[in-house]
Amino acid sequence: MTPKNADALIDDRPQDKVFGVDRSVFTDEAVFQDELRLIFEGTWVFVGLETQLPRPHSFFTTHIGRQPVLVMRDGEDKIGAFLNTCRHRGLILCPFRRGDQKFHTCRYHGWTYDSSGRNALVTDRQVGQYTPRFAQLDHDLVRVPRLAGYRGLLFASLNPDVPDLEEHLDEARTFIDLVLDQSPVGQVEFVPGDVTYTFQGNWKLQFENGLDFYHFQSTHSAYLDIVAKRFAEGTAGALSAEPEQEAPVQGSFNFRHGHAVNWSIKNTDNASGRKPLRLEVDAVRARVGATRAKWMLRQRNLTIFPNLQIIDVQSMQLRTWRPLAVGVTEITSHCLGIVGESAEARRLRIRNYEDFFNPTGLASSDDNLMFEYCQDGYAAEAGPTQGYERGLASRPDGAADYAAELGISPVESAVGELFFGGEMNFLPGYREWRRLLSRGRNR
Amino acid sequence: MTPASVDPALRALAADLLFREADALDNQDWANWLAMYREDARYWVPAWIDEHRTTADPDTELSLIYHTTRRGLEERVGRIQSRKSITATPLPRTLHLIAGLTIAEADTEAMRVRSNAAVHVYDARTAAHHVAALRYEHSFRCAPGGGWLIAAKTIVLVNDRMPSVVDFYAL
Numbered sequence A: 001m002t003p004k005n006a007d008a009l010i011d012d013r014p015q016d017k018v019f020g021v022d023r024s025v026f027t028d029e030a031v032f033q034d035e036l037r038l039i040f041e042g043t044w045v046f047v048g049l050e051t052q053l054p055r056p057h058s059f060f061t062t063h064i065g066r067q068p069v070l071v072m073r074d075g076e077d078k079i080g081a082f083l084n085t086c087r088h089r090g091l092i093l094c095p096f097r098r099g100d101q102k103f104h105t106c107r108y109h110g111w112t113y114d115s116s117g118r119n120a121l122v123t124d125r126q127v128g129q130y131t132p133r134f135a136q137l138d139h140d141l142v143r144v145p146r147l148a149g150y151r152g153l154l155f156a157s158l159n160p161d162v163p164d165l166e167e168h169l170d171e172a173r174t175f176i177d178l179v180l181d182q183s184p185v186g187q188v189e190f191v192p193g194d195v196t197y198t199f200q201g202n203w204k205l206q207f208e209n210g211l212d213f214y215h216f217q218s219t220h221s222a223y224l225d226i227v228a229k230r231f232a233e234g235t236a237g238a239l240s241a242e243p244e245q246e247a248p249v250q251g252s253f254n255f256r257h258g259h260a261v262n263w264s265i266k267n268t269d270n271a272s273g274r275k276p277l278r279l280e281v282d283a284v285r286a287r288v289g290a291t292r293a294k295w296m297l298r299q300r301n302l303t304i305f306p307n308l309q310i311i312d313v314q315s316m317q318l319r320t321w322r323p324l325a326v327g328v329t330e331i332t333s334h335c336l337g338i339v340g341e342s343a344e345a346r347r348l349r350i351r352n353y354e355d356f357f358n359p360t361g362l363a364s365s366d367d368n369l370m371f372e373y374c375q376d377g378y379a380a381e382a383g384p385t386q387g388y389e390r391g392l393a394s395r396p397d398g399a400a401d402y403a404a405e406l407g408i409s410p411v412e413s414a415v416g417e418l419f420f421g422g423e424m425n426f427l428p429g430y431r432e433w434r435r436l437l438s439r440g441r442n443r
Numbered sequence B: 001m002t003p004a005s006v007d008p009a010l011r012a013l014a015a016d017l018l019f020r021e022a023d024a025l026d027n028q029d030w031a032n033w034l035a036m037y038r039e040d041a042r043y044w045v046p047a048w049i050d051e052h053r054t055t056a057d058p059d060t061e062l063s064l065i066y067h068t069t070r071r072g073l074e075e076r077v078g079r080i081q082s083r084k085s086i087t088a089t090p091l092p093r094t095l096h097l098i099a100g101l102t103i104a105e106a107d108t109e110a111m112r113v114r115s116n117a118a119v120h121v122y123d124a125r126t127a128a129h130h131v132a133a134l135r136y137e138h139s140f141r142c143a144p145g146g147g148w149l150i151a152a153k154t155i156v157l158v159n160d161r162m163p164s165v166v167d168f169y170a171l
């Protein structure tokens, strides 16, 4: 990597309470190429949900870093991830987003593969005058070295040298559990309907924004005005809000391997008070207990480094991304449905999602443009930004009491007043970023 | 209702309504744009479910935009006018081109009109130029005081990998 190595790009001195990120991590082409190879193609990335593969022979296609990937459920119900490229001459094997197919036939010369990735046909093999060596070659689809699920969330790694998924996810698992356990059967699904968009900015702008509580009041002030008006006029819809018994605060937990979550306790009636979970909270509480139900009702923005965010507010969003260029990112955004929720809860979830999260909605569209203005601003060689300073003076285990409620011990935690908006929860991602880039360079 | 695709007067009327709506949007004349809609108008932009089908049931599937009253459109206009949303400061320039008008159904009270639109969206700050390829279906109804109002509009966004923002003025 030129001109600076990864260590020089992240100024991390915990003992001095200093943290800084060099602007070039957002703009440098060489850094970007290293990120693709060593992060997106070098560690666990989120690829999809098991519920996207409802039956034997169901499949969907996606990308890991730059590489096209085909994920299939085979006839024995085993899920496999393969590079979506024919072994003969490289054609994209499956051109569809999703479907059900026992066999995938390459459209160029007809080689055929089954849903377990095995080659079932080399067209006209007998008359092909192949050498004996050809019979020794593996004609099956190339398997992605690591694929694992955590309670139905599928992660894959093109690099075999990664820890087990559970270890990788660390205690961020607790926050995935707080999503899944809202369902009586412990499952989530994507509400049908694809939403994909691009923004002209580096992927880390989305990574940061998902952890950025601080921006909300200013970036989304037009949205907040609309919500306030709906409440004033009584058009926000009636949902029996269950006021928090605890003092309003905003906090975050940092985990190993780059993951972090921010959360807030609010006791005012606002948009997130219209959470669909409220319609079924009694049943959920009976199942999971008062403490976890309380946490399920709270705003939680979870980031699983490097490419997954799950936002649980008045609706639930699962967002993933694919860097297309140093300054272009493709976002795929899903409305996350709780399997087993009522039709009324589902409808409310969908409406709230469209209102807030869609690029055609009233809030996320603001974020997306902020990213583009940031990217353009980063062209200025104005030195390190001051965007990682909030919360640096906080105690490293400031929110330990809150963590104890959930039985977790995050590597760092912070809490403050409702408008605290600490930036400490960006740090684990950058530390993992630096670790992965340095590790690759030193190999 | 009877198919009336060959009645030239009706075609002229429908075209006039579509061009008026496009003109209001391109001139950022929001008051007149909203005034073309009934209060109970449905405004629907479905999402795509796979390569060839759009979502069909807004209560169980996702839409890009789904409003069941004009109120949703008024909120969008209000957000733009507040100048608090970065998406509107500045607002891109737009240009709507409409073609392929077909009258699907018509009688003296109501008509359903399909058309195709290409909306050019130009960001004056970055000079980025994007074209939205759209299929429109308008349901018009006679207004009590004369004239016609939009009772429902469905917009299918053909090129659905969107740039960072898509809002009513660019549809």
Ligand code: FES
Binding pocket: A086, A087, A088, A089, A090, A091, A106, A107, A108, A109, A110, A111
């Ligand atoms: S490239 Fe696939 S069969 Fe030839």
Ligand SMILES: [Fe+2]
Binding pocket: A209, A215, A216, A219, A220, A363, A364, A367
């Ligand atoms: Fe935001």
